[in-house]
Amino acid sequence: MNEAKQVEAIGKTSATDRDPNTSDKFSFWLAPGVIVNPFDIVQVEQVSHEGKSETFGLVTILEHRTDSPTHLANFISSDFGELAEEPNTPRQGTTVANANVLSNSKDIYMPVSSDKVVNFADEPRIQVALGIDTMETADRIPAGLIMMSNGVAAVAYVDRRYVLGPESAHVNITGISGLATKTSYAMFLIQSILQKTPQEERDKIAVIILNVKHGDLLQIDQRPERGLSVEEMELWERLGLEPKPFDSDKVHYFLPRGRDGLPNCFYEPSPHNVYAYDLENTADKLDLLFAQVPDTYFTQESIISEIREGIKNREPDFRNVHSWDNLLNEKPLFDPQTHSAIREWRGIKGSSIGVFRRHIRRMIKTTQSGVFVDGLHAHEKVLSDEILKIRGGHVYVVDIARLYEHEQMLVFGDLLRTIYKLKAEPPEDRETSPPEKIIFFVDELNKYAPKGERTAPLTQNVLEIAERGRSLGVILVSAQQFMSAVHPRVTGNCATKIIGRSGSAEVMSTDYGFLDKEIKSNVTRLSKGELLLSHAVYRQPVKIRFPRPAYQQQEA
Amino acid sequence: MPNPLSPIVPILDLLGRELKILPATGGAVEDLQHPDQEEIEDVVMTRGDEQIAAFSETPEPDVSNIYKPTPPLFRQEKHLFRFFIDGSIRSYFLATGIEGTRSFPIELAQVGATVVRREDTGQVNVYSHKQKVLLLLPKQNQGISDTLWDKLRKIGKPDFLEIIDFTLPDALSDAKRDPRDKAGAKARSEMHKLEIELIESTDTARNEDTWLILDGSVKFVEEDIWESWKSRSSPHLIGVAKSFRKDPMFQFGQRPSQRKDITGILAGLPHAHRTAAFSADGGKIAFWYVRLREQKELDYPLMGVVKVEIPRPDLSPVPAELADLISRVLVAERNVTPYGLDHRWHCSLYPTHIAEQVIKNRFYSKDVLMGCIKWPKP
Numbered sequence: 001m002n003e004a005k006q007v008e009a010i011g012k013t014s015a016t017d018r019d020p021n022t023s024d025k026f027s028f029w030l031a032p033g034v035i036v037n038p039f040d041i042v043q044v045e046q047v048s049h050e051g052k053s054e055t056f057g058l059v060t061i062l063e064h065r066t067d068s069p070t071h072l073a074n075f076i077s078s079d080f081g082e083l084a085e086e087p088n089t090p091r092q093g094t095t096v097a098n099a100n101v102l103s104n105s106k107d108i109y110m111p112v113s114s115d116k117v118v119n120f121a122d123e124p125r126i127q128v129a130l131g132i133d134t135m136e137t138a139d140r141i142p143a144g145l146i147m148m149s150n151g152v153a154a155v156a157y158v159d160r161r162y163v164l165g166p167e168s169a170h171v172n173i174t175g176i177s178g179l180a181t182k183t184s185y186a187m188f189l190i191q192s193i194l195q196k197t198p199q200e201e202r203d204k205i206a207v208i209i210l211n212v213k214h215g216d217l218l219q220i221d222q223r224p225e226r227g228l229s230v231e232e233m234e235l236w237e238r239l240g241l242e243p244k245p246f247d248s249d250k251v252h253y254f255l256p257r258g259r260d261g262l263p264n265c266f267y268e269p270s271p272h273n274v275y276a277y278d279l280e281n282t283a284d285k286l287d288l289l290f291a292q293v294p295d296t297y298f299t300q301e302s303i304i305s306e307i308r309e310g311i312k313n314r315e316p317d318f319r320n321v322h323s324w325d326n327l328l329n330e331k332p333l334f335d336p337q338t339h340s341a342i343r344e345w346r347g348i349k350g351s352s353i354g355v356f357r358r359h360i361r362r363m364i365k366t367t368q369s370g371v372f373v374d375g376l377h378a379h380e381k382v383l384s385d386e387i388l389k390i391r392g393g394h395v396y397v398v399d400i401a402r403l404y405e406h407e408q409m410l411v412f413g414d415l416l417r418t419i420y421k422l423k424a425e426p427p428e429d430r431e432t433s434p435p436e437k438i439i440f441f442v443d444e445l446n447k448y449a450p451k452g453e454r455t456a457p458l459t460q461n462v463l464e465i466a467e468r469g470r471s472l473g474v475i476l477v478s479a480q481q482f483m484s485a486v487h488p489r490v491t492g493n494c495a496t497k498i499i500g501r502s503g504s505a506e507v508m509s510t511d512y513g514f515l516d517k518e519i520k521s522n523v524t525r526l527s528k529g530e531l532l533l534s535h536a537v538y539r540q541p542v543k544i545r546f547p548r549p550a551y552q553q554q555e556a
Numbered sequence: 557m558p559n560p561l562s563p564i565v566p567i568l569d570l571l572g573r574e575l576k577i578l579p580a581t582g583g584a585v586e587d588l589q590h591p592d593q594e595e596i597e598d599v600v601m602t603r604g605d606e607q608i609a610a611f612s613e614t615p616e617p618d619v620s621n622i623y624k625p626t627p628p629l630f631r632q633e634k635h636l637f638r639f640f641i642d643g644s645i646r647s648y649f650l651a652t653g654i655e656g657t658r659s660f661p662i663e664l665a666q667v668g669a670t671v672v673r674r675e676d677t678g679q680v681n682v683y684s685h686k687q688k689v690l691l692l693l694p695k696q697n698q699g700i701s702d703t704l705w706d707k708l709r710k711i712g713k714p715d716f717l718e719i720i721d722f723t724l725p726d727a728l729s730d731a732k733r734d735p736r737d738k739a740g741a742k743a744r745s746e747m748h749k750l751e752i753e754l755i756e757s758t759d760t761a762r763n764e765d766t767w768l769i770l771d772g773s774v775k776f777v778e779e780d781i782w783e784s785w786k787s788r789s790s791p792h793l794i795g796v797a798k799s800f801r802k803d804p805m806f807q808f809g810q811r812p813s814q815r816k817d818i819t820g821i822l823a824g825l826p827h828a829h830r831t832a833a834f835s836a837d838g839g840k841i842a843f844w845y846v847r848l849r850e851q852k853e854l855d856y857p858l859m860g861v862v863k864v865e866i867p868r869p870d871l872s873p874v875p876a877e878l879a880d881l882i883s884r885v886l887v888a889e890r891n892v893t894p895y896g897l898d899h900r901w902h903c904s905l906y907p908t909h910i911a912e913q914v915i916k917n918r919f920y921s922k923d924v925l926m927g928c929i930k931w932p933k934p
Contacts, residue, residue: 069896
């Protein structure tokens, strides 16, 4: 890296009557030939009680201004619209950069004076600007690389205490699909967290990953067949991380059972476990299946509640109910002798029970992928039982990519409840204590915690994790295309937000209120591999790059 | 940061103690510049040249056609003009002073001049800049007493601050009668002195390929510099006036029909053409007019025309080739234009406009000035 470039002056601050510098913002003009881009970090001299201090700014937008008062003046200056004529003296103009104040080295937030020389910040100053210097070295997790227009690069560290707790927690990633960025970034961040955690501590962190698309996350323990490019390898190295897949002996795959009893997945990793749902192990989760079913008068909820309690307590009504088939075609919900629906059960009208049966038949019988079984095979696992046995230092990938939506809801909710239960009330039969931290990654969060007035039971579970997971040690790493489609209490509780390229209509929604107008316009221009990182420790979001995952990814 | 104009405070204190002061409304009133100050100056400086009867061009032009085509010659082909000088002035009426039975204005003026240099790329840089603050007072029998003048002279002052007696004779102020106008004219004379200093600062850099354009007439240039030009084949500078007197008559022969006024001449001057060069000031100056813009683009036939003056210290006529070259290069200067910023945009030269902006942006603001205008309370 060119040392001379790092300290070169690029312009001078400029405050005018109409456009003053403030505690939050300042402007500076650029010397001719200087190239500056949004998200570059600059440094400018500031006063101090003793000596001088440095104020750091994040460039948000650049404007080119000339002395022409109107476009008409420019038209006239081109000889009334002559396209070919080049003026003898180019019109006076300069590019003015607007910067948001990131921080001051001595906590002085006086407005920056006019006519102060502005420099590109070098790597140590970038870290001071972001507050990284105040993080304990052990708490620094590389979250990406800040790359400036002058070639200077600096690692953007996030503070472990704000990602895994106790200060705050959770990470949310948003951005349009098709750029293969959100999942890759989540996996990169998880790998960064694990690699930068000392072995002893790492053994106390378990990771649960939901695979929702293709076989993207079903080979995370395999090296990429094509290898990584030299640039990607350098990026990994620059971040202080090792480009390697997750350890094979610590990755466990759970695949859903298909109709033929074989795993229902896009790729079959080896080894793997197959999970399925029978009635007995699903009775207390029926509400998750009904997450998308409108229930204005809570009648479905009443039926679900009666069934759950009936099966759990082995009530006489449910003596003959051992399978999904029994539930549909036996008493108490159906009279097999008369082959007719019952008129009333426990004060619930027969018509409501009919509705319940129709939904159950649709979800369990006619529109199911094979994950629902009347009886479990010896090799088929109960997912919640397996999750209750998770160990720190291990990664659990649960595939739901080929499941129907209601099945995905069930699995996701099942996992959430199980994790919550594991942390809140650890089972007595566990030989070891549960992992201190459980990182739970899920894509398409908008399905499970949609924005809206009605809060479904599943959404309630997500909110529980978002609001109380930090104290329990359950960390949600979530992603979705549109943040505006997700319940604001979930995203609001994420101390770290990652934003990929998004449409202008999306970023104009109130959910992006934490971004300045100028920064929002930049979000629409982010390219593949570029993300905006907003972290609790930083005063302003920064633009980062990150390397491709170092594991085999299935082509879409 | 102390007020940069604070050295004026002890002077005003002294005036306040020794004179009866009637302060201007609001402390200071900016004197608005006459919109055609240059034209007025041209009238004053060319007094005696109302009748133009001789050409100053060789070979002598044909009287039947005094217009010559001068298509634009752009910088990329011939970068002749490298230096551009402009001066600017901002003056304020501070108070009326009364001493005995004499009353007179007390004026303050900021005068400045800048020369910018244009590089090969077309970009301009400030080559040199000078500015002064002038406290303009009358001495003599309509002004302050000798005693008070002596006291004023003894007060320590920084170099940029001068006390000027605006009754001292000079061509511009002599033409004025009103004391405030006289003070303004004196300030303009001081501004021209700064311009002359800046012309001299480019002496070693100017040559046949590197010329200078002075905004306005070259006639104000004092005699001593004319002496120094006599030793050179050409001073390699021209004056370009955007505003000029509209009353000269051109006599191309003995008959009355051979007499033309300037409006008639300029109305017939086609776009990218020049007139023949005429002689003025006894042959010391050759001048002609160049049309920079099409008449159809403008409201009035005299718009879009500049008057070009070239010193001829040896009284020789200007070679037609040189006048053509200068005119062609000037036509190429028509763009960029400060349309919307200067009502004389149609005949402005953009580098000169930049030089003017440099000066104006370096003047102290009225707020700074008001910060030190504190007359002692009676």
